[in-house]
Amino acid sequence: MTAQADLEQRPTEELTVREAIREALREELERDEDVYLMGEDVGVMGGVLEVTGDLYEQFGEERVRDTPIAEAGFMGAATGAAATGTRPVVEIMFSDFMGVCMEQVMNQTAKMRYMFGGKTEMPVTVRTTEGGGMGAASQHSGTVHAWIAHFPGLKAVAPGTAASAKGLIKTAIRSDDPVFVFENKMIYEQSGDVPTDEDFTVPLGEASVEREGEDVTVVATQRMVGESLGVAEELAGDVSIEVVDPRSLYPLDTDTIVDSVEKTGRLVVADESPVSYGVHAEVATRVMENAFYSLDAPIQRVGTPDTHMPFSTPLEQEVLPDAEGVRAAIERIA
Amino acid sequence: MLLIRESEENTKNHFADGNIPGFVHLYIGEEAVGVGACAALDPDDWIASTHRGHGHCIAKGLDPELMWAELFGKRDGYCNGKGGSMHIADVEAGMLGANGIVGAGPGLATGAALTLDYKGIDDQVALSFFGDGAVAQGQVHEAVNLAATWDLPAIFLVENNQYGEGTPVDKQHNVENLSDTAGAYDIPGVTVDGMDITAVNEAVAEARERAVNGEGPTFIEADTYRYRGHYEGDEQVYRDQKEVERMRERDPIESFRNRLIDRGELTEEEFETIQTEVEEEIADAVAYAQKADAPAPEEAYEDMFAETPPEIQQFATQAMPDGGHGGESR
Structure with a gap:
């Protein structure tokens, strides 16, 4: 079945990719109290590219947490938090900044479950923006998803439509594995039909x-x-x-x-x-x-x-x- | 402390005999820090450890049998043989792992403290052990800053054993005391004698009290000393063995034993009895671990994910009984 045929069988609304991601976050925050967002300016500012928007107003500062500009610190903390019973959703503002926290990602987040013989969960979601096209130059336009897709112990998704953006974010948050969501910033305004069903998800590994x-x-x-x-x-x-x-x-x-x-x-x-x-x-x-x-x-x-x-x-x-x-x-x- | 000392002496010998693969970093000389700290914690509290983690495991109450099974790479080990000396962990027991990356523990402990704070659990804390070398790592400062800014129930405990690998502490840091760095985060910073179990215990107990009262983290430096090299096999060209001998005169076990005897709280006979019990416990743990089964080759493909993707499953089905791998093609 094509994606379009699948969508035609469900009630949908037209959303931009940005809105679809925000709705996915909203639904998962409502669904599970262990879920919270953290990152640079995801709260009061609503995200530098306005993805988290009004979530801070709805959920408050405990669940939509503005962090210091310290990717290594908050990625390490998210990893420790995920291993101890909560489900953090981290935003790395631009994927280029992944370089700042690759130690935590590759040596802690990716390896803890395996090194511990499977005796920990690692339900952390990392959202980050990729891509050129807005004159943001070399340190704010990179596309690094191949690093993460290559590195054992991590899962990587990269939505191309509003519907898959919503479905993949929800799956990522519900997963007990670390899932990285790579959002191309040039398609945030792209619209598409998105299922309104709160249980609509896109399974990992399904094209x-x-x-x-x-x-x-x-x-x-x-x-x-x-x-x-x-x-x-x-x-x-x-x-x-x-x-x-x-x-x-x-x-x-x-x-x-x-x-x-x-x-x-x-x-x-x-x-x-x-x-x-x-x-x-x-x-x-x-x-x-x-x-x-x-x-x-x-x-x-x-x-x-x-x-x-x-x-x-x-x-x-x-x-x-x-x-x-x-x-x-x-x-x-x- | 005796149990750790006995276990580590055995580790030294078994490593020398080639029974333990990889690297080992021994805790001999530093026992008062791990034991003094963990004695001030509740069983439900979290700790994050270091590459020199065997002492922390025992101090946190992990089972020496399962620890030794892990050192030998056995299936029954804490990590099913996948972690070894540098990664022994028991999340159930609140032990977030030894860690092969210098400075990684404080971030994980801050995360555990974030979980406690987020869930409103106000009677537990998370403590990170890390070495003097780690205090030069950026991620340590990011973690302390985050915990301080968010008033998380965390304790940062530096085991200053005077050398970051082979370089003395004064060649790695500009501050006189490593605890001076706490000032940058406006949290209490104290330096205590890490060869004195009571001093460590009191400092951690006080830090724990602050943490559970919502007053945020404390930064503790425990001045201690490692008798062995950075790793087993380290020729220690960076220090004079006379220095080691001088420090041994302040041995944390000897001094604590003597103090207890002086106070009439322990007799020589009682000490010998404890020593014998400890030797038997470690001998039993080693014997158990030696007899335990090695993992089967196909277990290499387990534990990567909660949901194993087909990419890994396909290799698992090709695993060879002799341990040869099956990853040639998809």
């Missing part, structure tokens, strides 16, 4: 077919989902394109991707992270391992060309992957 097609599979994440759907629409009639949003990067839904490539024989992977050693390589490898003989053309990668995100608009537009890049990749193989 969605956002558009069915016959000729080329585009596996696209985050902002590239919308860009790819636009290209598919433009090329309709000439090339029939199937757009698959993995939604969850680790675990990754190999079956849905492989089924699609077995049908189309052609694959483009569109993800904003740097192209080398990352998401593109992982998707490509799983297809090579499972659908090698179905491939009719070389796999194409669309991503950031191994540069940082530059400041000046013409430079940023040069390296930022977009619809044009997806279209060029399709035209090379279709």
